[in-house]
Amino acid sequence: MSEETNSSTSKLTIAQRSRIERNQAKAKKLKEAKLCLHPCKDVKISDNRNQTDNPFDTDPSQTSVIKVQGTKYIDSGGGFLLEQAVLPGQGTKDNTDVKASPIIDDAIAIPVQYEECLDCGDQFADSYLFNNFVHSVCDKCRDKDAEERYTLITRTEAKAEYLLKDCDFDKREPPLRFISRKNPHNVRWGEMKLYLHSQVLKRAMDVWGSEEELVRQHELRDDKREMGKARKYNKQMKQLRMEVRSSIYTKKTYAVHQHEFGPETYNEEEDNYTHTCLTCPHSETYEKM
Template sequence: MSEETATAAAEAAPPKSTLTTAQRSRIERNLAKAQKLREAKLVFHPYKELGNHLGDTQPEGGPSQGTSVIKVQGTKYIDSGGGFLLEQPVLPAAGATGGTGKPEDGAAPTIEDDAIAIPVVYEECLECGEPFADSYLFTNFGHSVCDKCRDNEERHSLITRTEAKAEYLLKDCDFDKREPKLRYISRKNPHNVRWGEMKLYLHSQVQKRAMEVWGSEEELVRQHEGREEKREVGKARKYNKQMKQLRMEVRSSVYTKKTHAIHEHEFGPDTYNEEEDEYTHTCLTCPYTETYEKM
């Protein structure tokens, strides 16, 4: 072999691999792991299940049961289980495929009727007039006001049951038995956690119930004034009773049961006053003195 032929053969030969033994081992391990993942088919795509609903053949290793179907505002969706919904396909009616697996021309498609209906009812806000699905006041008190228009300080403030009874002169039956029953929320007493829970009512609803009971604000004011007068009379009676008891304790030697009853004087001997020509005698049981003239 000539020198030129040897040089050409050396250039045509493939270059020797520069990979080390450790690199070759890592490559082989990664290839084996990828092959096992493909064989196990661990990743399942939701569109495979959608194909199962359409009548396609389910691949080996895929799920044997269909995913759940939900209905939102009249449209049915398939829950893929991956965080999103797929619109349910329209299936042909039974007998409309003609035995070919494809719907015939003019056949009306049908939809599976196994979905869960989720009705969505919107309420109209009394303040702004906009529709809303849910709010704090509507959930707890049945008051149709959205969260944007909620005013906790004035219009939509809360009041305890005790304060409502004192301010509007209501009874327990006005809260619990008169229809419709007033709704409330329970909260722990901030003054002492050992006490019973407070019942908080919507102030506007309590005020409306008071108008149903008393008829008008003027009547409610008159009831307050009448009860205030009775309270003052009761205080005066209590004060007089306490003062009487105090006098009895201080002057126990004078204030006896006999003096408290009808007293009959028992006079002692008469005393004659020559200058005035009068006679005087004093009761033996009390300090009463009587002066008189004899004919």
């Protein structure tokens, strides 16, 4: 048997032998940790566990209790320790009283503020319109008129319908509250800003004063838009006539002027000649070879 063992051992490589040695040392340490308890003056063991009982029973009277530096642990028998729960006023087996930590009642009472619904008059503590738009209307009334009075409108639609500017939404006090939602037409576009329609209408009345003034502003802008379209149409038609040179459009052409010079005069001091056009004041000075 020894010869076979020696022959099998001789066939092992150096790496296999070192791994076997490490596994043996590790198994030895685990065995010592399970069977031996490190000596400590603060460790006390009391074994009252019945061998026939459930090893996972956490009753201190039926299990081993280990006390380490004033803290009790229960040996569950499954390879781990459980910290023993000590009730207030309950003493330990070594007649040492455990002081229960005092219970401090530091809870802060937060008063609940109730709002009164503008429609039904009932009080409520929370609602969708109040949280998002600071509009005191309960959820019941909102559900009833969700498609009529409490509809939402985008910023672009509000600017086009009520002729508002960005400063009317953000700068004018108080700024209008809104909720952000993804654009349903294209996810890559920016988020939409949804406003409460009734609040936008109220802001439009603050800007323009009345509905009649708002209608008049719409009419003025429509007239300006029509005038701009007509001006653009006339400009395009004029450009088209210039390009095709039709009989309707006649371009003014100017004939080239031909000079007709009169008799020449001689200047003795400078030794040159000068003649002047008979139809215009143009004159030329020249020399003769």
